[in-house]
Amino acid sequence: MGRTVLTARQIMDIVEKRYRTMERIMCLEDIEMIEEIIRSGRKHSPEISYAGGDTETGILLLALVEVMKRLKKLEQANLK
């Protein structure tokens, strides 16, 4: 098909597969968290793809964005 480089979404699949192995020895609570982080990464895959560069760093950075958004919401709720 001509493409040499994997897309961000394809890399995300590989990353996900790798971390699924980790889940085998993780507690249930943590599994939920890791799945949520991967979901947040997937949600932002267009941004990661558009910027180019390292997909795994992109996933972490944008998962942090999601965490920050929630923190901000909680802070605002506390202020009220």
Place this chain on the structure above:
Amino acid sequence: MKTVINGTGMDTIRLWYYDDGKVKIESFRNMTWIFVHGTPYDLDFLANQLDRVHWVRYIRVKMKDIYGCMDGLRISLKPSLIPEMIRAIEAIGLGRKYSIYNGDINPVLRFMSEKKLQFFHLENPADMDVEIPWVSVVPVYSPGGLRHILMNGQVKEPDRSGLETVHDAISNSRFIIYGNRGDSFTRLVRELSDSGMYIKGFHAGKISVYQSYGQVHFKNPWISINGKICMDMDSFILQESGMEGAYAMSRMSSLPLESASDVTPGTAVSSMEVSQAIGRNILIPLYKDDHENSRSVCELLERDRGGLVLQPDPGLYLNVYEIDFSSMYPSIMVNYNLSPETVTGSKKPEVGEFSHGGNRGFLSESLQNLLETRLFYKGIKGKNPVYAARDTALKWMLLTSFGYTGYKNAKFGKIEVHEAITSLGRDILARAIGIAHRMGFHVIHGIVDSMWITGDGDVETLLREIEHETGIGIVMDGYYRWILFLPSRNGTGSLNRYMGLRHDRTYKVRGIELRRSDVPQISRQFQEDALKLFSQCGTPEDIYSKRLELAELENSYMERIRNFSGDDIENYRINFKITRRREEYIVNNIQRQALDVFYRSGIEVNPGERIPVSVADRKRGVLNMRQDQTGIDRKFYMKYMKRAFECFDYLVESASPLRVQRDIREYFQ
């Protein structure tokens, strides 16, 4: 008016003129030339060798290819002698000393381009095509033999008189559209011959199976009858855009109609480029040697990327605009002057640096006419189905014109051009997203060249602003009362599964069962009925109020499966695509089981073909292949139905007041 409708031959070109219902053939003696470039010493050596051959003449000239001028020998000879001459030159130059140009061009295409002629020429693009009296012949075979023949839509029985009628029609008409699924037309011609009704000058090709974009495709054998134009009714362009589309493709590509209907749009656009190069005296290399430039891994990672596709949040959205760049990639090639000779160095093209004048690249200039003609037909396609057909044909050519820049054997392709186009495409969509945000819109989804947006801003101003900043035309493709983006299995939004109701009460659906060819008709029927049910719903409340009616509809379909009657069997047939040979299937799936049945009946099925099957017992692998076999596996079909229900259940669920509706504005903050 006299119109050229066909061309044949090599050393003598025969042009078919169609005038007032009659075909007149004129012959022209055809001499041609090839160009050979090499070092002055090598050219002298070749000239010495050529002096000993009496059937060629040559002159020393300076000619240009897309990169610039060069010295060489222009060797004049008959087209039929070109392959022999090329072999000799390659042998003399040890396969590396000479670059040969204009050595493998279709002689008819070359003749037409040199003489500035055009097939199916129109004085004005809005004119109608000539009316040609086509005869369609479609033999229908069943395992028992020839069932009947469809001639111009009428059924002819396979008895003596029916066969005679078909034979007379084929013999007396110059224009034939044939159906040749499973080699049926060849079998018919053989049967006619066996009955003493011989068809003169009949030739047939072989079945071909090929892979394209990861999918296996099957192509019927081609048919040719001397002195006639024969077109396969299953040819891609006829299926997509009908006869008018095939005429438009022949007109644009300078390929004779028979070839234009047989080749892919990619080959047609490549032929068009070759034709333009001939018209402008630009040399066409026999073997391309402008290979990919070397670069670092980081550069490769940066550049080898496709279009930008956003990730929608699944759910129901109200009052959504769909805006769409018109022929985005070809427009980028034309407006940003992208061509193998203009894309050089490491400078990345930037959005906004578009130009219409100045030194135009070959590819950019070649595609301009095609793009303008297509946009002309796009603008008037609502007025006449002929324009719509021409628009579809040209749209396919434009689509593949981009892909061909990345094809290693494309005469005027270069991977760097391909990458520059996708890079600009991504940046243009990103710029459009930025403008939309600035003007008070929220972007819900975007796929390469289209966006779905919602908001209170003025959409007309937005379109003007995007066009002004990017230099690429953009139009509103639809305004939806509501649009539902469906979730994928992992919970995120599916990129290409959605359904939306426009304000004019028409639907746009993608990726659901209704659009799939590998589901039973009954699944599609359900989804059609369900869409009708929601066609008057403008708000989530309206949608939610239909939940009981939807449940009733679902139940009625389940009931229909439970109370299945044999007459309904056609609605349960699934067109399974065969993707490999029987012995290559590892899993004993339905395709393999169906192939076993065909194998036992002595019928060969090729990869890429589709076979209609209904399933009588999935576990035991009992399939219904014949028309008289009835009986279905109810459980199996109920599973299919449940999958068809899913998207409509999700629609109602998304419209439910109990569900916390996602505030899209909050998401984008």
